[in-house]
Amino acid sequence: MNPKTIPGYDYASPTIARSPVTLADLASLKVSVGLTSEDERYLQMAGSVLAGQTHQIVQHWRSGIIAGIPNLARHSQAPEGQPLPAYLAASSLRFEQWILDTCLLPYDQDWLNYQHEIALRHTSLRKNQTDHVQSTPYVPLRDILAFLAVMNQTIRPYLAAKNHTPEEVDRMHSAWCKSMQLQIALWAAPYSDAKLALNEW
Amino acid sequence: MNPKTIPGYDYASPTIARSPVTLADLASLKVSVGLTSEDERYLQMAGSVLAGQTHQIVQHWRSGIIAGIPNLARHSQAPEGQPLPAYLAASSLRFEQWILDTCLLPYDQDWLNYQHEIALRHTSLRKNQTDHVQSTPYVPLRDILAFLAVMNQTIRPYLAAKNHTPEEVDRMHSAWCKSMQLQIALWAAPYSDAKLALNEW
Numbered sequence: 267m268n269p270k271t272i273p274g275y276d277y278a279s280p281t282i283a284r285s286p287v288t289l290a291d292l293a294s295l296k297v298s299v300g301l302t303s304e305d306e307r308y309l310q311m312a313g314s315v316l317a318g319q320t321h322q323i324v325q326h327w328r329s330g331i332i333a334g335i336p337n338l339a340r341h342s343q344a345p346e347g348q349p350l351p352a353y354l355a356a357s358s359l360r361f362e363q364w365i366l367d368t369c370l371l372p373y374d375q376d377w378l379n380y381q382h383e384i385a386l387r388h389t390s391l392r393k394n395q396t397d398h399v400q401s402t403p404y405v406p407l408r409d410i411l412a413f414l415a416v417m418n419q420t421i422r423p424y425l426a427a428k429n430h431t432p433e434e435v436d437r438m439h440s441a442w443c444k445s446m447q448l449q450i451a452l453w454a455a456p457y458s459d460a461k462l463a464l465n466e467w
Numbered sequence: 468m469n470p471k472t473i474p475g476y477d478y479a480s481p482t483i484a485r486s487p488v489t490l491a492d493l494a495s496l497k498v499s500v501g502l503t504s505e506d507e508r509y510l511q512m513a514g515s516v517l518a519g520q521t522h523q524i525v526q527h528w529r530s531g532i533i534a535g536i537p538n539l540a541r542h543s544q545a546p547e548g549q550p551l552p553a554y555l556a557a558s559s560l561r562f563e564q565w566i567l568d569t570c571l572l573p574y575d576q577d578w579l580n581y582q583h584e585i586a587l588r589h590t591s592l593r594k595n596q597t598d599h600v601q602s603t604p605y606v607p608l609r610d611i612l613a614f615l616a617v618m619n620q621t622i623r624p625y626l627a628a629k630n631h632t633p634e635e636v637d638r639m640h641s642a643w644c645k646s647m648q649l650q651i652a653l654w655a656a657p658y659s660d661a662k663l664a665l666n667e668w
Contacts, residue, residue: 291609294538298613300620337495407659408492408652411612412499415648419501419641440620447616451609458608458658458668467659 269363273356274396276383277367278376285375285382286459287452292378299448305441312438313369315428316421320362323424328358331416338409341402353399368445378452385453389463404466407457414450418443470564474557475597477584478568479577486576486583487660488653493579500649506642513639514570516629517622521563524625529559532617539610542603554600569646579653586654590664605667608658615651619644 269275276282316323332338340347342354364384371377386392390404421442426435456462470476477483517524533539541548543555565585572578587593591605622643627636657663 295609295613297536298539298610299616300532301616331501335498338499407655408496409499411652411655412496412648415500415502415645418644443619444616447613451612454608454612454655454658455668457655458665460661460665464659464661464665467656 267359267363272359272363275360275363276396277363277380282379282383285378285452287378287382287455289375289378292373292452295448295451296373299444299451301441301444301448304437305444308434308437308441309369309445311430311434312425312442313366315425315430315438316365316369319424319427320365323365323421324358324361326420327417328354328361331420332413338413341405341409343402344400345402350399350401353397353401356397368442368449373448381449381452382455385456386462388453389456389466391456391463404463407454407467410453411450414446418446468560468564473560473564476561476564477597478581483580483584486579486653488579488583488656490576490579493574493653496649496652497574500645500652502642502645502649505638506645509635509638509642510570510646512631512635513626513643514567516626516631516639517566517570520625520628521566524566524622525559525562527621528618529555529562532621533614539614542606542610544603545601546603551600551602554598554602557598569643569650574649582650582653583656586657587663589654590657590667592657592664605664608655608668611654612651615647619647 269277328342332342342350342357344350367377367380383392387396388405388410393404394401418439422435422439425438425442426432430438457464457466470478529543533543543551543558545551568578568581584593588597589606589611594605595602619640623636623640626639626643627633631639658665658667
């Protein structure tokens, strides 16, 4: 899918704000998670493996897991629990693209800016606005942190689906998990910023 | 080591506060990370495997990794970078015990209260107080979130060190990673609470 046709996918768009996180902060975070240039190569490999599987993966997460956890499912629903199919569809397309972006894009200023935008879209500052819907006012930080465990675990068989060696799968998975930890560190920023989203744990 | 002799290890002590997180919140978080009763059995297995290795693991993390990352090492040092051996020693003993507690203790009200205490001891509200030291005023939330990737990756060989099958090692590791994600969700709480630690990302 051409990412330019995904509703609300504003990567590198002049309409999104510059991240308050600097490239120097990002470099420090990469050191703290242990993300090396070797990991970056395995992320590229993961991207080539996951391309073509992203729809299935997001369906697995959303229909297979989140739909069965009311506490998480409500964030894609209207306040009384009614489905919002257009919201779910558009955000799932962005979710799919995010898997590829995680693996294939350079972690540069544009990436950092969109990380900030993704973070804000989970908080009361920006949730629901992109898709003009009424749903939960924000996704609590704890739900994001917690669900990451599920994404890290369930991605593994998809990484193993293209006949790579167990060692290659391990290395792709390790690089993926480091990137996830880096990203949730970035996404946590507005939740702990007195000028942004507070008390949305 | 008898945990009662560890300086500042206040598990289930009447001196620590009740967690603002409820047992119902905890139950929800367990569902979100996917922590099942089967995982709880594998955590017990992990506890029996890691017992006797905790000193080595914490040395690996602290001397082998954190010491080489100035941005992280400073949280155990005096403001000008001088070592604080007594602080490092006491907090390392607590770190070792935390590995065992993660695996072996029930996640009940006492556990929840001590999770809250651990969280606060990383923030400006309580850091340095337990050991009466001068060090960095707090550990930024992003450093905690980021370093978890390293702990998750490096724990694996220790889980494999006692001749369990690859499947058992996988299951212990998966249960460990879920518990980690659950715990950082809990530790993030005071960082996003307007009444507690703000702007400490």
